[in-house]
Amino acid sequence: MTVRQSLGFIGRYLFIAFVLAFFALPLLWLASAPFDRAPSLAVSWPEFTLANFRTLVDNPYALESLWNSVLLAAGTTAIVLVLAALASYALSRVRIPGRDALLYTLLLLSSVVTGTAAMVPTFLLISELGLIDRQLGVILVLAGGLLPTAIFILKDFMDSTPRSYEESARVYGASSLQILRHVVVPIARPGLATISVWAVVQVWGNFLVPFILLRSADKRPAAVTMFTFYTEGGQPDLALISTFSLLFSIPVVAMYLFVNRRYGFRFHGGIKR
């Protein structure tokens, strides 16, 4: 090995170590700070305590906001799953002129619906509908924003299901909905699992939509509530924030592990092969 080669070798590993540290530090902080008697923004070996969790439980909105997040995520995911399954199946099986153009346009516009640019019209629309400060309003807006991508990914799963399965069921007298229930949905289950996890994660982490559409503190989801954890002095309350962050991330990680074990992910949706 020449000097030049060894230098390149060392350089490469240094770079990898740096990148690794860059991403690992916040996670280390998340693991250590909640158990630290005096959490700061630095990563340090914690003086172990569970007192931060006591503070969190005492906070009137913390646990309630987690429950609100669950409600929003469940509602949105249910709507996205049902509608996306129906729509992607139809789009996959029925030939309409301009089908692909429609899909791509929807996909393009979907980022606008839940994006900053459309917040004013979205707010006005929800206000007209009388859904301001109601969780249903948030669920509808989020579902609207997620649906195009969900349809796009699921359509690929539906496309890869051989038609002969459905035709076979049809010959034996199954109706379209029976075919969907007995044949298509079970076969597309890994796709549906992927979509649900993805939708839950999207809703779980969404700040802007619930922040703008919900007024009362007791309806806010965790992502918004976390924003209110300041001390009287206006400083971020790191004890609360770190503890809450840990609780906030656990359900998502747990769900991922569960779904992955149960159904197995097949992340190839939406890619043209």
Added chain:
Amino acid sequence: MAAITTHHLVKEYPGGVRAVDGLDLTIDDGEFFALLGPSGCGKTTLLRTIAGLESATDGRLHIGDRDVTDLQPGQRQVAMVFQDYALFPHMSVADNIAYPLKIQKVDKGERLAKAEDVGAGLSLDGLMARRPGQLSGGQQQRVALARAVASNPQVFLFDEPLSNLDARLRLEARTFLKRLQRDLGVTTVFVTHDQAEALALADRMAIMRDGRIQQVGSPREVFARPANTFVAGFVGSTPMNLHPAVVEGGRVSLAGTSLSLPPDTAGAVTDGQKVIWGARPEYLSWSPSTPAPDDDAVEGEVTVAENLGASVLVTVNAQDTLIQVVVDEENEPDIGARGWVRARPGRTLLFDAESEELLGASPGVPTVSAGTAGESA
């Protein structure tokens, strides 16, 4: 149990492609009927139209005495076995077989008992709890058949049922399929592009090209007296010898030799008419000895010999006309040997050179004596 009748059935795809073009066909009750043709001839479309997976553009379709033209597939009482078997991968074998009964709202215990019963009849016992993915190709095919049987249909439709099996298994499955159909006595239509499969399985068969039927008949009729040169070339494991010839003085002139007219064509040809002389390699024989003067024999030289197992396919060059002859393995000639190709009496055919239709007695009616007709078929 029911016959299938089509009246001027048309299936036209958007864009004007006529996959099925004005078809009149009757498939008798209990018959094992083959639709044979090259790919793209419309045979699968016809099968799917009978199933109701494609709607007919024009014409009527009857199953038994019911007009099913406008009925949904599920109301037609047909069962279809797809080329890929279309077994539901997430259901066990038992659930797959019982699926038609589930749709018919038979309760769970009863339908699983029936599935068990049908499965046992197709030697699937012991496999009922498995998933289709854990079965071999032959077993999967039997599950697909069992599902069709369990639905208790009036008509079976098979789309290339044997094409996904390997060669050895295919023969086994073929015999099995024929026995099953005979035992059940259900009218069966199956699609294939393999002429050997059609000849072996079918009671009657239809040869299709470009959405039209070329000939309908028993395998024996189709093999012995193809209605035109297309059928002649398509049916038979070795292609039929088809060579241009001329009628001269009540005889056929082929490759510089004068042969007697096939007996049934005497009144159908005129002197000087251009014809196509046809003879199956199996109906020709090779001999190195000089023939008797009244024998129909063409002299030539052996150029290629292809081994077929128990016999040899010999290509004989007779004045640049290549005639193929199936020769018994014991009599295999050497390359370059000279000799005579003899036609078995009554087994040569003449086709019109223009229309390519069979000349002589109406096609599909064998004029050869029944005793010899089946030998090679």
